Ligand SMILES: Nc1nc2c(ncn2[C@@H]2O[C@H](COP(=O)(O)OP(=O)(O)OP(=O)(O)O)[C@@H](O)[C@H]2O)c(=O)[nH]1
């Protein structure tokens with residue numbers, strides 16, 4: 001049987017920013033970290049890894065930095081998987097050749113520079129969902145999703161009341177890809193550190209000072 005590898009350069013990406021930012025108390029995408037918005041940082045970090053980049057966010061989004069805006073396709077802020085569904089639907093429509101789309105959340109400014117290539121390498125020809133892990137914890141919002149699961153995901157989102165990510169993943173073949181900590185002079189930084197609260201933003205500022213360049 002031939003094993004079809006996926007060329008990571010052909011994979012489009014979507015930044016998930018359709019959440020409520022309730023712990024931050026304001027839209028965290030436009031929060032400033034070291035002179036740049038979180039959105040600008042995520043865009044800069046993921047752009048070189050993908051063939052095209054779009055932003056999953058509310059239709060009245062203030063500033064998309066030139067990214068195409070993809071709102072959720074199902075109502076009610078159904079959680080991160082609603083953003084994944086929007087990404088899958090948009091990929092089928094806008095990039096019909098693509099068989100996968102990668103998602104990253106809006107709040108993880110230190111995400112790995114080899115995220116997409118490492119997730120893609122784990123698939124090895126099989127159709128599966130590839131997700132990132134660090135320190136034995138899953139980070140499924142950093143995922144590589146087969147376009148072919150869109151209908152199944154939509155049906156599940158509309159039928160399952162809890163809409164827990166781990167329940168959805170349990171229905172699929174999942175490849176987990178472990179990423180290393182980032183070594184700094186002030187200890188190890190998890191590349192999936194995410195900014196949920198104002199205190200997290202302050203902590204991110206501190207990490208920024210000690211990151212290797
Ligand atoms: N499209 C979409 N994305 C979501 C939804 N809920 C969360 N997300 C995204 O999923 C990622 C992880 O969510 P959180 O870190 O909890 O962010 P959040 O939901 O905005 O923040 P909180 O309200 O404080 O939980 C973020 O990138 C969110 O934008 C949703 O209902 N729809």
Ligand SMILES: [Mg+2]
Nearest residue numbers: 107194195196
């Ligand atoms: Mg978060």
